[in-house]
Amino acid sequence: MIEGSFRLAVGYTSMLVHATMRRDLLRRADVRASFVRQVHRTGVLTVPFVLVVGLLFGAVVVTRALSMLGPDNDYALHGVVRGGVRELGPIITALIVIARSSVAIAAEVSLMQLRHGIHDDVWGDAAHEEEVVLPRVLGVATASAMLVAYFQSAAIGSALLATAWNQGTTIGNEVERFLLATDWYEVPLAILKGAVMGAGIAAIACYHGLAVRGAIGDVPKAVVATCVGSVVFVMVVDAIGVLAWLL
Amino acid sequence: MAAVTTHPHHRGPGSPYRVTVLIVLGIAALLAAAMAAAIAYRHGMFSQGERLYFVTNAAQGMSAGTTVRLAGVRVGTITDVDLLPDASVRVTLGVDPQARKLLRADAAADLIREQLQPAAIELRPGTADAPLPANDPRLQFSRRPTITEVAADLNRRLGPILDDVKLLTASVAARRGDIETVIAQGGAAARDLAATAQSLRAVADDARTIVATAGGQVKQALAEANRTVSEARRAMVAAQGTVSEAGRTAARVGDVAGRAGEGLTMITANLPAMLRKLDATLEGVNRIVADGRSVSAAAAASLPPALGNVPPLVEDARQVAGAVKGIWPLSSRVPPPHSDVLTLDSHDASAAAPLER
Numbered sequence: 001m002i003e004g005s006f007r008l009a010v011g012y013t014s015m016l017v018h019a020t021m022r023r024d025l026l027r028r029a030d031v032r033a034s035f036v037r038q039v040h041r042t043g044v045l046t047v048p049f050v051l052v053v054g055l056l057f058g059a060v061v062v063t064r065a066l067s068m069l070g071p072d073n074d075y076a077l078h079g080v081v082r083g084g085v086r087e088l089g090p091i092i093t094a095l096i097v098i099a100r101s102s103v104a105i106a107a108e109v110s111l112m113q114l115r116h117g118i119h120d121d122v123w124g125d126a127a128h129e130e131e132v133v134l135p136r137v138l139g140v141a142t143a144s145a146m147l148v149a150y151f152q153s154a155a156i157g158s159a160l161l162a163t164a165w166n167q168g169t170t171i172g173n174e175v176e177r178f179l180l181a182t183d184w185y186e187v188p189l190a191i192l193k194g195a196v197m198g199a200g201i202a203a204i205a206c207y208h209g210l211a212v213r214g215a216i217g218d219v220p221k222a223v224v225a226t227c228v229g230s231v232v233f234v235m236v237v238d239a240i241g242v243l244a245w246l247l
Numbered sequence: 248m249a250a251v252t253t254h255p256h257h258r259g260p261g262s263p264y265r266v267t268v269l270i271v272l273g274i275a276a277l278l279a280a281a282m283a284a285a286i287a288y289r290h291g292m293f294s295q296g297e298r299l300y301f302v303t304n305a306a307q308g309m310s311a312g313t314t315v316r317l318a319g320v321r322v323g324t325i326t327d328v329d330l331l332p333d334a335s336v337r338v339t340l341g342v343d344p345q346a347r348k349l350l351r352a353d354a355a356a357d358l359i360r361e362q363l364q365p366a367a368i369e370l371r372p373g374t375a376d377a378p379l380p381a382n383d384p385r386l387q388f389s390r391r392p393t394i395t396e397v398a399a400d401l402n403r404r405l406g407p408i409l410d411d412v413k414l415l416t417a418s419v420a421a422r423r424g425d426i427e428t429v430i431a432q433g434g435a436a437a438r439d440l441a442a443t444a445q446s447l448r449a450v451a452d453d454a455r456t457i458v459a460t461a462g463g464q465v466k467q468a469l470a471e472a473n474r475t476v477s478e479a480r481r482a483m484v485a486a487q488g489t490v491s492e493a494g495r496t497a498a499r500v501g502d503v504a505g506r507a508g509e510g511l512t513m514i515t516a517n518l519p520a521m522l523r524k525l526d527a528t529l530e531g532v533n534r535i536v537a538d539g540r541s542v543s544a545a546a547a548a549s550l551p552p553a554l555g556n557v558p559p560l561v562e563d564a565r566q567v568a569g570a571v572k573g574i575w576p577l578s579s580r581v582p583p584p585h586s587d588v589l590t591l592d593s594h595d596a597s598a599a600a601p602l603e604r
Contacts, residue, residue: 040264044271142272149275152282176289180321183312184287187279 008229011211015203019137031135038139042101042198043146049096050147054154057084057092062159063166081181084159085152086190091238093147094197097140098230102205105136106226109209110219132210137202144198145191152190193241197234204229296323297347299340299379301356301388306336308358308366315340315356317370322346325368338388340368347384351375355387361394 025031062084109132160174208222208229287293306328315323323342331337340356351373360366370386373379379386392400419426 036264036268039268039272044264044267047271146272146275149279153278156282179286179289182286184283184290184292187283187286191279 008207011207012200012204012229012233015133015207016137016199019134019199019203022134023138025134026138034135035139035142038136038202039143039146041104042097042140043143046096046100046143046147047150049100050093050151051154053092053096054089054151055158057088057151058155058157058159059162062155063162066163067166081156081178082186084155085182086186086193087238087242089148089151089155089190090144090194090197091234093144093151093194094201094234095231097144097147097198097201098227098234101140101143102201102226102230103223105140105202105205106209106223107219109136109206110212110222113210113212114214114216114219133203133206136206137199140202141195141199144201145195148191148194149187152187193237197237200233200237201230204233291323291341291343296341297344297384298326299342299347299350299356299384299386300337301340301386302331302335302337303388304335306338308360309338309368314365314367315342315370316367317342317346317349317372319369320346322370340386342370346370347379350379350384350386352377352379353387354379355389358388358390360391 026035112132156178160171160178163169164171164174205226208226212218212222309325309328311325311328313325314321315325323340323346325338326341327337327339329337329339349372350370352375353373355371355373357369357371358366359369
């Protein structure tokens with residue numbers, strides 16, 4: 001199991017390294033188009049879902065947490081804001097991306113492999129796997145970062161409105177409390193974390209999709225492996241982030 | 248390399264997604280930038296702020312970014328924690344300029360560390376007349392004990408007491424028989440106390456009755472006293488009238504006395520003349536008396552024969568008078584002569600006659 005996990009980790013990392021090393025491929029119009037398409041499908045089309053989840057999260061979770069921990073408790077407010085902005089935002093966004101896009105990417109790449117092979121002319125000069133991986137990794141990373149920003153905005157906005165309504169305070173007062181309870185770098189840090197998670201999710205999906213070799217039954221296996229691997233990856237990244245913050 | 252455009256899934260630079268993606272990405276970037284900028288602005292990132300500092304022996308619990316509050320309101324953060332050559336620590340605070348104006352020369356900073364709260368610096372503005380110096384804005388510093396420290400202190404203080412309690416408990420357990428005896432005696436004493444309390448209750452009831460009776464009597468006495476007071480008041484009113492009358496009488500007496508004085512004065516003035524007249528009158532009287540003596544002496548010689556004729560004259564007069572009285576209408580007008588001799592009976596017929604009629 002350890003050997004398998006290590007192999008998977010090396011494979012995921014190789015996907016990320018290939019995509020990073022061949023970023024010059026973005027000069028190609030077809031690769032850029034693939035990148036734009038990936039951003040559109042993973043990001044733009046997912047915005048409504050993320051906004052709904054963010055609104056519900058802010059209105060329900062934050063309000064309930066503050067009512068239980070005490071509205072005047074700075075520590076509680078600090079924890080809820082930081083947890084919501086820095087931790088839960090990227091994680092929830094990543095889970096949505098996993099459920100909606102990573103499995104699609106894994107299935108798409110698997111079918112590409114099965115039907116024509118990566119070397120087929122239909123897919124252009126795809127002799128290098130990077131040309132398949134790069135637009136997807138960058139596209140999902142960009143889309144995830146964007147979705148984190150939307151999630152934060154929706155969650156914080158609804159939390160401020162719900163808290164003000166629930167506690168009988170003003171919106172201005174709640175905005176003031178929020179601005180004082182967090183630090184400016186929390187926002188880009190969360191977006192960066194979302195980007196890293198998105199890139200990792202896409203790399204994992206590509207890895208498992210490219211690993212399919214000739215059997216149609218390999219496709220669902222690749223999809224399931226992508227799901228499990230992506231979730232584990234997200235948790236590991238979050239744990240590493242927490243450890244790095246604590247240290 | 249085959250042309251990518253040969254595949255329907257591949258789109259060129261003119262992809263319809265491009266604009267949408269750019270717009271959505273741009274909105275996300277604007278939201279994130281606005282959020283970060285607002286937070287940074289509220290934390291004073293775009294303003295210099297006022298720098299204060301204090302020096303402490305240790306900086307546990309303090310780090311850059313630790314909240315600084317004034318009266319519970321966040322006014323800044325710790326910006327720097329620097330180790331000084333003498334192993335002390337200089338902690339620099341960046342605070343809001345408005346809050347800085349409230350600090351006096353004796354302003355102080357307290358480190359507050361509660362179990363469920365993040366560490367924070369609480370500023371005390373101070374009461375000195377002079378403001379905090381601008382050239383050396385140094386604050387006094389102290390640490391408030393945490394709950395853990397308070398608990399440790401309590402543990403240190405209460406530990407010996409708890410040990411003594413344990414010893415007492417063990418001693419009590421060892422002398423349990425004595426305690427039971429004491430408890431039995433205490434029970435008996437309690438019963439006695441209960442009986443005593445019952446007696447006291449009865450005495451209290453009697454006392455309550457007596458008090459009630461005495462209260463009635465007191466009420467009567469008070470009513471009597473009220474009446475007496477009313478009468479006294481009336482007597483005083485009457486006395487006042489009497490006094491007024493006496494005053495008027497005294498005034499009249501004074502008037503009479505005045506007139507008497509005037510009369511006495513007049514008498515005093517006329518008395519010598521009157522005495523002289525009286526003396527002359529007395530001399531005249533003496534002469535008259537002397538003349539009378541001489542006349543009486545002269546008459547004494549001739550009077551006895553004259554007196555021998557008086558009784559027949561008296562008898563004659565009586566007879567005449569009786570005859571006159573018997574004449575009508577005088578007989579009905581002249582009452583019968585009153586008898587000088589007392590009757591033997593106490594019955595007065597004349598007095599009883601009107602009653603008998």
